[in-house]
Every structure is written in structure tokens, then in C-alpha cells.
Amino acid sequence: MRVLITGAQGFLGRLIVGRLVATGSISGQSITAMTLIDMVEPTPPDAPFPVTCHAGDLMAASLEPHDAVIHLAAVVSAEAEADLDKGLAVNLDATRRLLMAARDWGTVPIFLFASSVAVFAAQSNERLTDRTEPTPRSSYGAQKLIGEILVRDLSRKGIIRGRSLRFPTIAIRPGKPNKAASSFASSIIREPLNGEEAILPVSPDLRLHLMSPDGAVAAMAHALDLPQDALDGATTITLPGISVAVSDMLAALTPDQRALVKEVPDAAIAKVVESWPGGIDTPRAEALGFTADADFAELLTLSKAHL
């Protein structure tokens, strides 16, 4: 089982690399080689099998045959919205190039595509279900939805064994704020825990469909192990999450930490986040064995280990 991971140097990329090195197998088959690709040089893990690292554009990378692909490389939401060409180049063209390379391999690889609940659009932060028709209100969501459709079609044709995971907002992430519109969801906890100020650009009443980084990695591992038959052609899976209000997240802080969070309403971000579902019912994913974090307290405890 030769595994290719794109966006491998990102936060989730490094976590899934670590997990696969630890477990050593996918779907009961031993991992014999791993290729890591990212725009920045991937850090090779200490693994019992050869690991090849590539830094650079996925469009220019040489793509040798693999048996499993974990495609995490993406342009995040705010950047995809501001730069349509870049969003299409990475979120659409690079995905398509990987899929077409997989066709030429002839290995019918497992193909895990990282999609997002950003494919959904709520009217006003209300709760949706995994059967709600996706009507993205962002270019990022539109591009992820297109990727899902390609993964589904190539799976139907027997070219890949695809599974697209619609990830909840993943928090609390380590590191710095990034260009994702959801960046504040990590910032408002992470920065105060470090004694630093954070900006809250949205209403404390906003609800988020959240998953811990550990939950996201467990979901990826579970998805890689699923038999293709279990999907019955429906390769897109909306992952479970916990529905948490921003105010509930802030309540986990001490008063001193809470005082570090400055409410600075941002009309542009508010317009974006109102289209986010405040929660999502995900009976299909649960029937397939995917699970949400128990509650925000557990999510926070798990997240702190990475901060």
C-alpha cells in the first residue's frame, strides 16, 4: 500500500501522516511507501518504510502510481474568495490532475478528498441535514462541491475508490490565524490561553458545526478503511460535529482570558458566517461509523494537546 498525501505539511496533514506511520496500515494492508507533497518542504516522519518528500506545485509534481491518495491541499475560504484564479487552480485543477493521474496508474486507488461543510448555505445560521441540497455561497464551497462531483463520477467509472469528507469547522487549531473565514473559531480560544488578545468578528450567538483536529484525523482514518461497497456510489459524506455557540466556547475561558477577546464586528465576515449551518444532522455518516466529539469540553481537552 503506497500512500500519497497532498497538503502533507499542513496541520491535518502532519497529524494523518503521524497516525498512518503509527498504525502502519490502511484497510488492513501494510503501508510500504509514502509520498508527501506540499508547497513547503514536508518534514519526513521517522517511518519503517521509505518516505519521499516533494515541495512545490501539485500541477508540476511527478505523480508515480500509488494505492491510496489523501488530498488535503487547498486554498482556504477567504483566499479562494479573493482570488478566483488561485482558488480554481488549486481547489479544482490540482484535484483534477490528481484524479487523472490516478486513472493512468490503473491501481484504482482509495482517494480521500477533503471537502467542507462550506458547500452548504444556511439562510441564517440554522440547523441543516446531510440531505440539504448544497448551494455554496463562497467560491471555496463551490470549488469543493465540484471536487466532490469529480470524485463521485470517477468512482462510478471504477477509476478510483473515492470518498469525499465534508469536514466541519476544525478547531481549536494551533499556530497563527490564517485566511480562512473560520480562523476566529480557533483564535478566540488559542490566543487567550497563550495570554494574547484575540478578535471576535461575529456575534457570540453564532453557532458552529465543530470537530476537533483529533476527530478529523480519526474520521480520515475511518474513511480510508471503509469498504467501497458501503458507500453505494454516494461518495460524499457529511461528517458529524458538535453544534456550539461562540458564547459557549468563550465560557470555557477564565474571566482574565475572556477579557482578552475583543468583540470587533466585521460586516464582511458576518455576511459569510450567517450562511454557515449552526449544526448539521448527519445520520448517514453515523450509520457508517463516523463519530463527533462528545462535547466542547472534550474537544477543548483534545485540542490543547496540540497547542
Next chain:
Amino acid sequence: MRVLITGAQGFLGRLIVGRLVATGSISGQSITAMTLIDMVEPTPPDAPFPVTCHAGDLMAASLEPHDAVIHLAAVVSAEAEADLDKGLAVNLDATRRLLMAARDWGTVPIFLFASSVAVFAAQSNERLTDRTEPTPRSSYGAQKLIGEILVRDLSRKGIIRGRSLRFPTIAIRPGKPNKAASSFASSIIREPLNGEEAILPVSPDLRLHLMSPDGAVAAMAHALDLPQDALDGATTITLPGISVAVSDMLAALTPDQRALVKEVPDAAIAKVVESWPGGIDTPRAEALGFTADADFAELLTLSKAHL
């Protein structure tokens, strides 16, 4: 109002060109110039405004600024299924190139994209609604759905005034059978009317969501005239049709004509057509003023004028 029409030499292309030349306007604005593009040399109409004709690949064509685009060029279903690269090149890449050209024009053109009810997948030819989540079971349907998503996103960004029409099966068409899986829907009437044999590869019980060519052209004209506000961001419109069983279509033939239709079941085509909806409820399109043919008798009468 400068109008660009792709696939202009196809059957529907020639009909909409004729209609626009006759009416001379779109959305109350006079047509001042028309550009026709097709793989085969378009026939210039006798028009009171200049008409420029281009034969060749849309990817290589020079795309000057226009105020309205009618994008009909496509690879049809059976061909898109057999040749994934060609389907993606025409149904996705050429659509995207047109959209990106439109962005550079700065004219915020009306952009009519010909989509298809092939984006839907029925379990077994049952009736669906325009709210059914599209889950295409053909590469053609997948590619049309991707086009819809791009049109929607670029409309949201104010780059175009997009409207994607999901066309029913359009029958009865003149000409020869083509590579569309639905080709038989015209063949089984057209050939017997001409005293020729036709092949029926599906069950006479199969129901089709049908529209006459005249109905399709009327729908295009109506869509071009719709104010963008009427769409409220939902640029995809599933068009009304009449639900007709193949046996009802055959009943319109005389006994001698009916005897010319040979039932030759084709398992591959049968597998495709069972995923076609036997009918579609389209309340949204009807509220927007789109109409279906009255019944099959009217559809046949209208169609005969083109045979």
C-alpha cells in the same frame, strides 16, 4: 446588445439564432451584433445587424466582449461517457474559458448555460421534483452540474448574469440519430414518419420528461429576458416538461409506421435510462413563467414542422 452563441450550428442553436433575428432584442434591448461559434462553419442568418461566424474549437477562439452569451456547445451523453477527456474538455473547460472571458469583458453579460435533467438520477425512472438533490449517474450529467456551479458562483460574484436551464429530453429532433443516449426518443417517431425503420432499445413502459424543440427555444428566450433579481441567486432552473411513456409516443404512429419500430433491448442503454426521471415537478420554473408543451399531440405537431 452584442450576443455570442456557441454550438450555434446545432439544431437548437439555429432555432434560437432564427428567433433572435426575428425578435431583434433581448430583455428589451436591441441586438446590435451577433457572433456564432461552432465546430462546423455556422450558417450566417439574414439579419439587420452584423453577424460574425467562427468555425473551430471554443478553446482557441478569440472572445471579444459581448453583452449576452448563449452557451449551447457540448459533448452529448454517450460520447461524454465514452471519452472522459473530451467530455471534460468541452463540457467543463470550454464553459470555464467562456466564463473567464466574460469576467475580463467587464460587461456583466447575461449568460445562458444549457444544462440538462441528466444531472438527476432516479432509482428506477420515478418522478422527481426540482428540489431533488442532483446525483448524476453519467459523466455528462456530472459535467453539466459542474457548469451550473460555476455559473452560480460567478453570478454571485457579479461577474455574469447567469441562468442555467436544465433541459428535458428534447424531441422530436430532425436529422440523424446521434451519440446521445436519448437519441431513440426522436428516432422512434422521426424514422417511421419518413417510412424508415427505427430501433427501440428500451422498454415501452419507460417514461420521459419531454419538451418540444419549440418549447426549448421559447424557454431560452424567456430565460434571456428574466431580470436577474427574479432568480434570487439560484441560477439553475429545472424546466417543465410533459411526462410521456414511450408506448404513448408509439401510439401516435399509424399501424404501418408502428411496425417499423423494432424492439431491440440494449442492456447498456436500459441501465442508463432507468436513472432518468419519468417526470419532474417544476413549480419554481412555472412560477418564473416557464411552460411545458400542452401534451404529446401538441409536441408532435410542433416537431413535425422541423422534420
